[in-house]
Amino acid sequence: MHHPILIIVFFVFSLNVWGQDSEYRSDILVPELRHADNLVLWSAFGGYNSFDSLNEQYRHQFGQELSIVFFGVEDLKGDLLFAADAEILPDAVIVPSDFLGLHQDYRFQAIDKENFPQSERGNSKDAYFGYPITTGNFLLLYYNKLLVSNPASSWDELFQQAQQLSEKGIQAITWQYRAPFYFLPFYYAFGGNIETNEALKLNNEAMLSALKSYKEIVEQADLIRFCGRSCDSFDFLNGQVAYTIDGDWNYREFKRALGDNLGVAAIPAIKGHAVRGLSSNYVIAFPKNKKESEANRKQKMKSLIEFFNKDKTQTHIFHEYGLYPASIDPNSKLNKRTSEFESQFFTLLNDSISIQSHASISFMWSALSNNVLAVLQDQIGIEKAAYNIDAETQELAGKFEQLRSQKRVLK
Structure with a gap:
């Protein structure tokens, strides 16, 4: 018989927090x-x-x-818990x-x-x-040098370029906009932080500013219409998109496909705030x-x-x-x-923000996934989303610790 905490945690981890299939x-x-x-x-x-x-x-x-x-990362989170339970x-x-x-x-x-x-x-x-x-394991801005001479350093500059690219039938930018890992650098840009030894506090001004600004750029980039549920790298590699935000894990694949035409840069600044990848x-x-x-x-x-x-x-x-x-x-x-x-690649790596591990982060992803997407789809307002993200993270973490204390988890 599986322990109750495994059911709770497996449900959380089974949610597709990256916004894409494993x-x-x-x-x-x-x-x-x-x-x-x-x-x-x-x-x-x-x-x-x-x-x-x-x-x-x-x-x-x-x-x-x-x-x-x-x-897949999310599959492994749940499978490891069940494997520990089953002694395999x-x-x-x-x-x-x-x-x-x-x-x-x-x-x-x-x-x-x-x-x-x-x-x-x-x-x-x-x-x-x-x-x-x-x-x-961090995000950066990739661009096609055949389509962009000078990479945009701000979102305002990128959207100015988008007008010219659109005239040529080129989409300016895509990224996995539904995935919370791609949202988190914007939270950090406005002063947010998930580095704490205490309970995460996520209902704050940084979260409100990040949600508002993130929704604005997703809408201005026309991602929901262009990508639907998922923005993959296919269109970028085939020259239909000028920019993409993606991880260093795709660096080799992109380099093999585009060769010397591949460029890398920092994610554009948002409202004067630098957006740095989290590593x-x-x-x-x-x-x-x-x-x-x-x-x-x-x-x-x-x-x-x-x-x-x-x-x-x-x-x-x-x-x-x-x-x-x-x-x-x-x-x-x-x-x-x-x-x-x-x-350039290693300069961006050195400029990334290193984040450490603690249990609360595991529960934060699910809360972010649900509520960031709800904001983008106009299902809830920004204030409600910030409240939900904080409350859901605290609730899941609290249930986890309660069950631990009752010795209903594996030792």
Whole structure:
């Protein structure tokens, strides 16, 4: 019988908080293993469905096969909870760092400090539940140089360009406007913040200003008519759209499609406020299987962390997937920018706002998803939406903590 908290949390996580379908379906929780002694790795690396060469490197180094199963991020959040309940957890997972806010519910094992470089160990009271593999996971503005000579630095400037582009039959800009992750940088632009050790407070002036301004630019960009339910990258890659806001995770795909005609820039400023992408790490974490010995668990953690921390592995991940390693040798070739494009890209990465993980963020996404969309569809007003976002986040977080305190969650 599943615990009540899993039903609540799975319902929340099953909501499509990104505003788009997951790229992978998680139809099964436990993959069929090719060999009994394989290491099973569940990965939420978005859009990257082949780690074959990494698997070969790992097998050559450690003499063991990796069975890698790919999930959409939201699928994996719920599936991990049910896997913990059913005692069928994988050996390791690669997930965005916001998963760590619920580390005890996913049964993530604390990682020995000795596995971290000295500079990253922090003070003696710190506990680590995920080892960073890549950094970034942030939004930026991509543009087609064949359609735009100078990228717009503000939304006013972009909409001036839109008039000229429209005369040529070109849509100015698209992005996944329904997805709360794309809304959040605008909340930060007006002074909002989700970095807190206390309950999130989201009904504030920053939220009101962000909702109002976001609705205005979505309407002015004519996204609801042009995109319908989903703005994907197809039209941008085919030259029908001049700009798109998208993640660094699509950098390699866009570069392969557009080559030297691809440009990158900061998301345009809104009403004089800079809009900066929010960045985080992808981490490798280790769910604790009760039947596994402590010695085996430590050896597994050590080998996988050692593997993903190697310069060769990091270089492969960067060149194959366009994701920048979270920990890197200063003398690595990756620190030598080979083009103006890469220099611009890393400038934007360095200018992004790094956000940390805590449990309240997990519940915030659902509240944002429902209410931002309701504002865009004129179903509720801005003041009501700001109130709902705050109240729904607090309500879900409160129910979660209440059930935890009653010991009705997994230990």
